[in-house]
Amino acid sequence: MSIRIRILLPFFGALLLYGCATVKPWGKEGLADPIMIIDENPINAGIKEHFIDYREGAVGATGAESGGCGCG
């Protein structure tokens, strides 16, 4: 699979998902629950990502920011 297709594939998938039925505001109470929020605590996520960056050759696509330490 070419690199361009690999990059674009998630976006095609996203556009398909965009066509899905939307949840009305009154149906979102459960989604506001801390256990349903992705990256509920970005600072905490960054702390976890920080030490993985030192130990592995792969980085990125985690949604967390880390770096500034020459670890990459």
Next chain:
Amino acid sequence: MQLGQQEQKAAVAGVVKKFALFFFLIFGSYSTDFAQLVPGNETQVNFSGYFDSFNVSVLYPSISITKKVSWSTSITGRYLVDLITAASIRNGYTGSTTTSNTSASKVDAVTAASGSSSGGSGDGLENPLPEFDEVRHEFNLGFAQSIAGGILTLDGLYSTESDYTSATIIGNYTQYFAENNASLQLGIVRSWDKVFPKTKDWKKNKNVITFNANFTQIISTKLIVQLLTTYTNNNGLLSDNYQLVPITIEGTDSLFDPVHPDLRIRRAAALSFKYRLFDKASVQLGYRYYWDSWNVKSNTISANYQMYLSKNLILGIGYRNNVQTQAFFFKPVYETPEQYMTSDIKLDSGHSNEVQLQLIIQGGKGVEFLPFLEDERVQYIFDLNFYSRLTDSPYWFNNKSNLFATNFNIGIRYRY
């Protein structure tokens, strides 16, 4: 070399153009009446630590303060300190080094960024406790602004230590669609790093530019899907000059400086699902594929389960597995010096496993007997991670293939 730099610039310019076109196509055709909420007032203090079987210990306390200055603007300041024992290697090279092609003495060449010849992690009865002799300071200042149905964030980050500085600018824009059921976040990160190892008499640059595109979609009242992509261009000095390459020439062991290509294009794409299993629990499943111009490829899977033990207690249990291939120039043993060579174990093939435990205690009725927790705006966070990594060849310095590490975090979060 000049041709290589021109190609590099052309590649980055191409990505910038595509990124900008994508940005205007998506955001130029949408508008929404929903004003988005910027982060609210919050103070968070974390005390984290890392300890591994290679005798590296790191303590990194941090404090973060977010202040909402108007309904549409908030600012954030953050300070983090890394206290490190021997930023890399401390306990004595097990090879029979007799000479070195570097300007460093044996101790400096194989020990830490600190350049210190003592200290380090506890190594027995003589030094039972770790001595932290390398310090990194990281400062972060940023703001978030609500703009016409989206949120713009800008952050500046500066990190400094005795042999490394990094200045970073991070910009993100998140646009919400479809009655806030979908969001697209586009981000750019630009870093200017300077490397000046204590064992060398030079200073070199490393430049990094990263583009992120993340899409989040609410599928139903129980399911959220997220797609994340990253493209990174690294150029300049990309090797760790404390990771020397041992080569035996005519019976004599020598240590050579690592030589990495000065350009690395890194890409990653990930898909993540968050699903509410039943009223009191959720599960998040993720998969990431990573590939780069050094031929490192990686597959990462993760699973995280969260459940309420009571109204105030959330338990999280996670698992993560990563499998990667080696860089095209990585070799367990080099017979002679080569154009590119490395002993950096991150570039070897291997796999890792991580088990994550988390306990969140939310203040309020039921836990008011604990300090500060009579206030429901207060939250305690406890994290404990167990990590193991097995590489296909042993680490040059201690001849071990297996790394075991423990990572903890104790945090207190106050939202008001």
